[in-house]
Amino acid sequence: MNISEIERKLFEMQDVRYRDFSSSLMPDVNKDRVIGVRTPELRLLAKNLARECPDVVLGMSLPEKYFEEDNLRGFVIAELKDYDRVVAELDKFLPFVDNWATCDMLRPKLFRNRRYSERLESDACRWLSDSRPFVCRFGIGMLMTHFLDDGFCESHLHLVGSVDNPHYYVRMMVAWYFATALAKQYAYAIRYIEANKLPVWTHNKSIQKAVESRRVSLEHKAYLRTLRR
Template identity: 50%
Template sequence: MTRTKIQEKLFALQDEGYQAFSAKLIPTVAPAKIIGVRTPALRQLAKETMAAGEAAGFLEALPHLYHEENQLHAFILSAEKDFDRCLAYVDAFLPYVDNWATCDQMSPKVFSKHRPELLLQIKRWLAAEDTYAVRFAIGMLMAHFLDEDFDRSYLAMTAQIRSEEYYVNMMIAWYFATALAKQYEAALPFIEDRRLALWTHNKAIQKACESRRVSAVHKKHLRTLKIKTF
């Protein structure tokens, strides 16, 4: 099989030890599709690809074969400065995202300048059937709507999600743990009233109690709210 120019560059950066490490962390991706390139090298390659004017062609060449191509895609996409173009790239790429790492690496900086428009897209992604579209949506709520643009309704949007997918439920738990750190008074009733699925409820409490951003007093109360399972 003839390798593309990008693939050749990725294999030149290969670290076989890191390949084995990555394969264990990302069980949803076949080990044969993981080259083993460290994140700093991928970020640098993303910058070089953009500087060479090759980013658009790469972003449009879907689907990719290797995990690192998807990671590179996420880094390049995250640097896109035009909101509409970035949104189009995200929508085109999400169906091909097959793991938590690529999903979570994709964090376009331009989104912070277009939060009202972003919120409309988040609601659309939350209604999707695709695991990583939903995970991405929750991640964007967590990244952009837990500070000055926070609203209690966003907690309700996330709490009502019910899924059999581990990577969706883990992101819900992570979101609520972060909400308990940043918006404790608003988030606490969702835990006290048990508005999350049982596993997600307990995982959110666990993550919050592991966080340095949650006070000792709040952690003490949260531990009393854990649901016992038999």
């Protein structure tokens, strides 16, 4: 399958009503860039392309024309089996990511393998230090997804808490990270919240998300409410 055939396939999968709905959730994405392909169908196509012709997808020029082409690339990257190739493709692609949806669906399967934990931790910290908002958001997301359980390190709280990027979707990801940390590593995260180290907006948003979470106990939620600023 070549690039023009991939684009034609995407339009064959188009759902106009879904396009209108998904566009409403992504105000930063021009509606003309959205074809309207449902995510499960796009994932299935990506899985087939990753097996048959990954280099065709990964060789498409950046920036890509359509939102679904971005996501298709991300899903193909997620299927790659070589760590160095995954990181190289991410480093090529991430600077062109311009919305939260594409950023948050980037979840390489290889990153679940604990044998790569040390390398992933280093790369995640490199990404979160980037000034480009969605590169930074992706790095925070990797620490949240892969290092709030067995691989948790208290220094990660300070790394994420010290991210100085005013972009809304970065601040939201910082809040999401701390809300998840309050669910998974409460003893450590609560000390950071108690110390008022986060900016007021991020501090309060972290508490809000934690209070809304089913993973945080009622007792902890009650205490968190007293820490609002």
